[in-house]
Amino acid sequence: MRPGLLCAALLLLASPALADDERVRPVTDPVVRKECGACHMAFQPAFLPARSWDRLMAGLSDHFGEEASLPADKTEIIRAYLTANAGDKGGQGEARKFMRWVAPQGMPLRITENPAFLRKHRFPDAVWKDPKVVTRSNCPACHGRADQGLYE
Amino acid sequence: MRRSILLAGAIALLPVLALAGDPGRDAILSDYAAQARRLDPAFTGLSAQRGETLFRTKWNGGDPRTPSCTACHTADPRQPGQNAKTGRPIDPVAVSVNPRRFTDKAEVEKQFGRDCKSVLGRDCTPAEKGDYISFMAGQ
Numbered sequence: 001m002r003p004g005l006l007c008a009a010l011l012l013l014a015s016p017a018l019a020d021d022e023r024v025r026p027v028t029d030p031v032v033r034k035e036c037g038a039c040h041m042a043f044q045p046a047f048l049p050a051r052s053w054d055r056l057m058a059g060l061s062d063h064f065g066e067e068a069s070l071p072a073d074k075t076e077i078i079r080a081y082l083t084a085n086a087g088d089k090g091g092q093g094e095a096r097k098f099m100r101w102v103a104p105q106g107m108p109l110r111i112t113e114n115p116a117f118l119r120k121h122r123f124p125d126a127v128w129k130d131p132k133v134v135t136r137s138n139c140p141a142c143h144g145r146a147d148q149g150l151y152e
Numbered sequence: 153m154r155r156s157i158l159l160a161g162a163i164a165l166l167p168v169l170a171l172a173g174d175p176g177r178d179a180i181l182s183d184y185a186a187q188a189r190r191l192d193p194a195f196t197g198l199s200a201q202r203g204e205t206l207f208r209t210k211w212n213g214g215d216p217r218t219p220s221c222t223a224c225h226t227a228d229p230r231q232p233g234q235n236a237k238t239g240r241p242i243d244p245v246a247v248s249v250n251p252r253r254f255t256d257k258a259e260v261e262k263q264f265g266r267d268c269k270s271v272l273g274r275d276c277t278p279a280e281k282g283d284y285i286s287f288m289a290g291q
Contacts, residue, residue: 040238065215066237067269134239141239 024093024149029081035070036078041140044149046095047111048102050086053079055107064109094151112136173289176255177247181289183257184282195279203287206280213273221271229291246291254285 027033027042036042045053057079060068070078083089087099097116102108111117121136132141139146173181181198188195208227210219217236218224224242225233230249233242247253254260260281268276276284 039235040240067266132239134234135237138239 022093022151024095024151025085026147026149027081029077031074031077032081035074039066039068040137041147043111043137043139044095045082045085046087046092047098047114048086048108049088049099049106050083052102052107052109053082053086056109057082093149110137174251174255176257177253177285177289180254180257180260181282181285184278184285187278188282191278198279198282198286200283200286200290202280203283203285206276206284207287211272214269214271215273218270221267223271224267229288245288247289248291253288260285 024044024046027036027044033042048056056063057075060070060075087095087102098111098114101115108114112121117136127133128136130141134141139151143151145152185195185198188198207221207225207229212219215237223236225245229246230244232244234240235242244250245253264276264281264284268274268280
């Protein structure tokens with residue numbers, strides 16, 4: 001009983017530090033926040049390697065079936081920010097676990113197909129069909145502070 | 153005496169002020185109207201009613217998840233919407249609720265480009281764009 005309580009207390013004490021360690025650095029660039037946050041949350045660059053962001057930014061006119069093109073100057077600002085903060089440039093927090101699954105030359109375009117994502121998100125169909133969720137990439141529907149890089 | 157004249161003037165001005173739009177939105181509207189006239193000399197002016205029809209019609213040819221504008225902006229433009237593809241919430245598009253709507257030309261053009269392609273499977277015409285904003289300006 002006593003040791004159990006102690007353990008719980010220790011966990012509580014440790015949790016702020018733990019949360020900090022697990023935090024994925026949020027997107028701070030205003031252009032990225034606005035343009036890549038128009039249709040969905042602006043995903044943190046740490047979830048994909050730099051070469052994935054290069055590939056994604058080169059194909060905005062057919063972005064998962066969407067026309068998401070931007071003027072060349074904005075495209076370049078966004079590409080530079082995403083690649084400089086990508087997961088293979090010292091990924092942080094929870095996103096580190098995602099990088100382990102990316103092959104050395106792999107260029108995945110989806111965060112939600114990474115095994116690190118899939119193993120934490122094995123939910124019944126009913127969860128995914130909830131009208132508030134719509135799709136797996138709608139992180140803020142379940143993680144209230146996803147935008148701040150917190151995935152509790 | 154002077155007071156009552158002033159008062160009468162102020163009262164006479166009130167409805168005008170209430171109706172007056174935002175200069176940015178007015179410029180966008182007159183630009184669409186001018187383009188429409190250039191394309192069709194018989195064009196007689198923008199219509200909020202046609203704008204409402206554009207908003208509510210179920211089109212064929214776009215993305216099946218978004219047959220109409222209401223798929224994301226909901227049937228009531230004063231209500232918050234939700235992106236039917238990504239689940240992300242969307243602020244109301246009615247000008248009465250959100251006076252900053254349709255005031256930035258680049259933003260408006262970018263969004264018409266995306267949304268008309270998604271719903272109609274083609275670009276909207278200048279007349280359709282002006283009609284749509286005319287409808288939302290009265291909502």
